[in-house]
Amino acid sequence: MQALDSAARQANSTISTDELVQALLAEGKAQAKHPTIRVEGGTLVSMVGGTRIYRALSPDRWSAGASGFFKPLLGKGFRVEVRRVGRGRHGHGCTLLLATSRDLGPTLPQGHLSPDGASLYQAMAKLLDSPPLEFNRELADVLIGATSPEPAPCGEASPESLECLNREQRKAVRRVLDWNCAVIWGPPGTGKTRTLAAAARALADLGKRVLILTGTNAAADNALRAVVKRFDGRPDLVDRKLLRFGLVQDEALASECGDLVGFTQAMSLLPASMPDLQRATLLRSTVVASTIHAACLSSAVRGVFDAVLVDEASTMGLPLAWLAAAHAGGRVVFFGDPMQLGPVVVQEGPGRRCMADDAFTALGVL
Numbered sequence: 001m002q003a004l005d006s007a008a009r010q011a012n013s014t015i016s017t018d019e020l021v022q023a024l025l026a027e028g029k030a031q032a033k034h035p036t037i038r039v040e041g042g043t044l045v046s047m048v049g050g051t052r053i054y055r056a057l058s059p060d061r062w063s064a065g066a067s068g069f070f071k072p073l074l075g076k077g078f079r080v081e082v083r084r085v086g087r088g089r090h091g092h093g094c095t096l097l098l099a100t101s102r103d104l105g106p107t108l109p110q111g112h113l114s115p116d117g118a119s120l121y122q123a124m125a126k127l128l129d130s131p132p133l134e135f136n137r138e139l140a141d142v143l144i145g146a147t148s149p150e151p152a153p154c155g156e157a158s159p160e161s162l163e164c165l166n167r168e169q170r171k172a173v174r175r176v177l178d179w180n181c182a183v184i185w186g187p188p189g190t191g192k193t194r195t196l197a198a199a200a201r202a203l204a205d206l207g208k209r210v211l212i213l214t215g216t217n218a219a220a221d222n223a224l225r226a227v228v229k230r231f232d233g234r235p236d237l238v239d240r241k242l243l244r245f246g247l248v249q250d251e252a253l254a255s256e257c258g259d260l261v262g263f264t265q266a267m268s269l270l271p272a273s274m275p276d277l278q279r280a281t282l283l284r285s286t287v288v289a290s291t292i293h294a295a296c297l298s299s300a301v302r303g304v305f306d307a308v309l310v311d312e313a314s315t316m317g318l319p320l321a322w323l324a325a326a327h328a329g330g331r332v333v334f335f336g337d338p339m340q341l342g343p344v345v346v347q348e349g350p351g352r353r354c355m356a357d358d359a360f361t362a363l364g365v366l
Contacts, residue, residue: 023347039058056097073111184335185338199333227287243282309332321359
């Protein structure tokens with residue numbers, strides 16, 4: 001594992017936020033062209049405030065994103081929030097959770113689900129174009145060369161946070177504590193997620209509130225599982241102060257860690273409807289794991305966290321990396337391997353490069 005000092009690897013060139021905005025909008029339009037899938041109906045599984053969540057089966061695969069437009073076989077269509085949570089019947093197709101403010105009763109009718117990716121990317125583009133006051137734009141602008149990384153020592157790592165780490169992993173944790181923007185590069189098998197969890201423990205021991213951001217729910221589940229192990233022996237922190245914000249894809253996380261971790265999977269599907277409840281929950285938490293999409297869609301997440309740790313950062317395009325960094329009060333660290341799978345980009349044209357570049361490329365690591 002390599003702990004790369006991003007201060008020595010400042011962004012090679014300046015990119016405007018307008019370029020990032022246009023890249024997001026173009027990606028949304030491109031993703032909206034994904035095919036419509038069939039929905040075989042579903043059942044009501046949860047209600048939170050005015051939000052109803054249905055579990056439904058489809059014989060087709062859903063890969064279009066978190067927003068969709070559902071059209072029943074009979075009646076008018078409406079927008080839904082979508083989460084794919086597993087495979088479908090006999091391993092074919094997929095199982096979905098669909099959230100809507102419409103009262104459809106105990107069952108979801110059969111119908112068709114089409115992509116609405118444009119709205120998700122439009123929402124993120126709006127955040128980038130007109131950043132909220134809570135966003136740390138100066139820190140995020142390190143990624144586009146408008147500002148520079150700076151030393152920001154916040155204390156020494158606790159001995160407990162460094163337990164069972166090798167020399168390179170310990171060096172990486174110390175780098176997390178010393179700079180306001182850093183990248184941790186490690187090939188497969190070098191323990192990047194373990195190191196991220198150790199860094200989260202070290203920051204928490206120093207009184208910092210930590211947000212772990214990933215590109216997928218599966219990665220967020222995996223990161224939080226590692227954090228739970230690293231916090232073993234600290235019941236004052238583990239007891240409901242580790243929070244999974246969003247839908248849990250790994251059911252074992254809930255079954256094995258349910259007594260130690262708080263969950264907000266139903267609450268985060270339509271976050272705009274209940275920001276006060278979410279913010280109160282987040283403020284009681286020490287370490288929170290979420291996808292970048294869920295964080296961007298919730299105003300409650302903004303201005304809460306001292307540090308942001310991004311796992312599997314090589315899969316997150318530059319506009320999303322900027323938004324991740326903007327959620328940090330004082331430091332952001334990107335963990336990943338730029339030699340592995342990069343961001344998935346659908347669009348063609350001038351915005352493709354912005355969406356395909358990650359934090360490692362932006363900071364001149366490659």
